[in-house]
Amino acid sequence: MSDETLISVRNLQKFFPVKKGLLRRTVGHVRAVNDISFDIKKKETLGLVGESGCGKTTAGRSLLRLIEPTGGEAIYRGRDLFKLDGSEMRKLRKNLQIIFQDPYSSLNPRMTIESLIGEAIRIHGLADAEGARTQVQELLERVGLQASYVSRYPHEFSGGQRQRIGIARAVALNPEFIVCDEAVSALDVSIQAQVINLLQDLQDEFDLSYLFIAHDLSVVRHISDRIAVMYLGRIVELAECDEMFSRPAHPYTQALLSAIPEPKPRSTRERIILQGDVPSPINPPTGCAFHTRCPAAYTRCRQEVPELADIGAGHMAACHLYDEPARAEMTALDMHNDVVRLVRAGATLSKRRGAPDTEDLTKSPLQLGDPSEYQEQIDTVIRKAKSVTGEFPAFNKDGAKGASTPESSD
């Protein structure tokens, strides 16, 4: 991975019109991708995760203009991809490739493997028919298949083999950037690892950059340099891979992380189960789109859209908690984490002890208004929680400014 930017995406938007009635009038829009910005660096893997339907595929495809984006720009080699005309874009396409999720629908059943992979090589004038055949054979061997497969048809191969063929097709044109759209999700776990290793080897060999899309954080952890988390068409958090896993900032990311099974059985970490369903992208919630399910939501969340902002050392998050003035006093991240955990821990403990009067602690989200109120509320919550549980669960104090964390002020 280098620091040079390969593609920089700004304010990418893709709205699908929702049409109704005989005249097919547009009655609204699915905001599948709602104003996202990110950079992809040379030789880097950027992981893109989020629940099903949050717009990952749409983001990847509109970036490559396989779907025409509604707005924004994508600067590649000093030019905006979205402003190129058809033939200019076609020429650039050999540098920008894609690998699909479904190994069955991604290979044309009427073509031999040779024409499937070799077609584009010939169209772009990279080789003649004879040369293309040799190249296809080499590619097949490179992705771990036999060179003699060239004259076969896709229906003779298993899912894993087909995915390798899809990968061979993507690297055939010697691209710089590949969108891997859930490239391993459809495969068996054992084959997943092999394919991921293959992708990493190819990355080293051909200096590739990946946008690696997955719906599950554990898959991208292994391969990504940086990770972007999407929720309802927006990026809510973007950070270096290790940073994301050790200090997740956004409540949504925390929930996603808590859903990954922990290798250590005695872990104190708690599973955060998100309430409710993903809201419709046709009418996304006002303010922070996550406020309908966020355990830490408060008034401001319903009114204002949080911007994706640097919360320290390049860690980007879109959450009001990190924008509060109280941040001056303590690491908002820690404060927030602590409060949320405290409340939940208290509730869990008290529930276990059969105390019904603590229900409201989990039910009503924190109401955080101005700074003083904020502090006051936290104190109240802590007091309440303490009165119920009589003790605090252990906290992870990494990076916390000890003196100002709530529990140490007690």
Add this chain to the structure above:
Amino acid sequence: MAAAPQREYPSYWAIVWEQFRKQRTSMIALYTVVLLFVIAIYAPVLSSSVPFIWRDESGLSFPWFRSLLFNRNLFDGSIDIFFNMLLVLSPFFLVSRLVLGRRIRDLETRKASKVENQHLAVWAMILIGLFLIMNSIEPRVAVPEYRELAAAGADTFSLFPPLRIQCSDTLHGATGPGLSHLLGIDDAGRDIFVRMVYGTRVSLSVGVIAVSIYITIGTTVGAVAGYFGGTTDMVAQRFIEIFLCFPSFFLILTFTGFLRQPSIIWIMVFIGIVRWTGPARLVRGEFLRLKNIDFVTAARASGLTNTRVIFRHVLPNAMGPLLVNATFGVAAAILVESTLSFLGLGDPTLPSWGRILSYGRATGDTRMMLIAGFAIFVTVSAFNLSGEGFRDALDPKLRR
């Protein structure tokens, strides 16, 4: 292991064909269809009033070969021209199959070796040369006179087709079925067998040409509507719906009613412009399904042009249902032509089965009606059963 011979891997169509072959009824139907085409194409070899070879005091000539393509006025004899063309081209086809054999499939990878291409070229040159030489000899006898001259002249050598009959001949004096008139003659003195044989040409050409016309229109409209979507799609769909409001057979009846003398070409065109909505909807649906399928997206992502994506990736995958539709369409078109001819709205210059049927009815000749009716029945069923066979062979659920 290393020296293992390269096995031929079946393509999609090879699998479909394998599947088709397992169905006996459909195979019989397909053989029938092939037989009908053979009869239609080689009709002049069986019966013609012009000899293959003719030699008299002025020298040697080959009037039959010449009559195939040059002795008719193009528009009136267009059906015969069409089949005679196939007749002339069929040796090339056979030679190419024999010489190139199974290698034809490799043309995709430009692998057909040069030697074999040269073979084909040599053969083609020989055939074309022969045909040109045969045609360059100007015959000195007018077409209708060959038979009389052959019957009278002892100093001529001639080689005629087995039946020296033209289907428009009126042979008064001849009687019921016999060796020279296999199915007898009708009231007007025409040989029924020869008319039935040439009637195959009428039915099959109506079927094939009318269906080609509407498949072309329908595929174009459907492909554009489905692939580009949006306003184009909406306009196309409304247009199709308007067309669907009219019952197609009555539309054809009305159109032919306007012609002073209905010609077969117009009947084909009418069937073509009335029936295109079916394949248009079919192809539109297939294109809607296929245009967002991953391998089409992959093709676009590789930087292929729209034209190439459509012709190489989308259309071949929509071909199956289209083939089924076309096969049923041929049967339907043959039926439409027969009906029109039966109603007296067909082309009066042609020996159509529908006309033979109606003539048999008018003259009270039941045998003639049965023969014509049977031919129509067999042909229509053969196409329908082949169509059903293709449909089942294409259905992946019924496979294996």
